[in-house]
Amino acid sequence: METIISSNPFVAPFMEDINGINFTMVKLKLQEPPYEGYGWSAAQADNAEIEYKRFLALKRKYPEKDIVPHRDVDLFWHQHILDTKKYAEDCEAIFGFLLHHYPYFGMNGPEDEQKLINAFEETKNLYAETFNVEYLAKPTKPKRCLAPKCRTQCKPVKCK
Numbered sequence: 146m147e148t149i150i151s152s153n154p155f156v157a158p159f160m161e162d163i164n165g166i167n168f169t170m171v172k173l174k175l176q177e178p179p180y181e182g183y184g185w186s187a188a189q190a191d192n193a194e195i196e197y198k199r200f201l202a203l204k205r206k207y208p209e210k211d212i213v214p215h216r217d218v219d220l221f222w223h224q225h226i227l228d229t230k231k232y233a234e235d236c237e238a239i240f241g242f243l244l245h246h247y248p249y250f251g252m253n254g255p256e257d258e259q260k261l262i263n264a265f266e267e268t269k270n271l272y273a274e275t276f277n278v279e280y281l282a283k284p285t286k287p288k289r290c291l292a293p294k295c296r297t298q299c300k301p302v303k304c305k
Contacts, residue, residue, distance in 0.1 A: 159206065163198050166235050171224045183220060197221040201239055203271055210271065211250065211264035215281055222246065 172190035174182050185193070196218045203212045214222060226232050226246060236244045251261030272280035 160198065160202055163201050163205075163239060166198070166238075168194050168197070168221075168225070170228065170231075171221060174224050174227075175221065182224075189217070193217040193221045197225070199272065199276055201244075203268070203275065204244060205239055206275065207271060210267065211260070212271070213250075213261065213265040213268045 172185075172187075172194060175185045175190050175193070176182060176187060178184055196215070200212060200214050200218045200222070203210075223246075225235070233243055236242065250264075251258045269280040272278075
């Protein structure tokens, strides 16, 4: 189980319950071959777990904001959701309610797409402020684009 480390003194107590969530099965499923999972390495799954926990923390800390996950976080979130019972229990423990997934953010025309881009920029700022590290500082795969408008793996994922 990965623990979130941050030099921000307010992060550790805020993350304690999130750090306690066991994502072993989610990570194992993501490491399954592509017909069952995504074929991730253990290191990629561990990194995505850290980023997903930070995503959950930002969603809780800023409930009024559209926190935009990057690709690996979104895939981790999708896998977490598929274990419906555990996902519901984890959401209840973290938020007090089920965190819904809206995968169409940015798809409803140019204005909505601009909202997605703006939300992604705000997410990066909130992430850096909260965790004292840059959001998407290192790509998880070589030659992976990190531009917010890219329509492949490097996009801010269209969900909130």
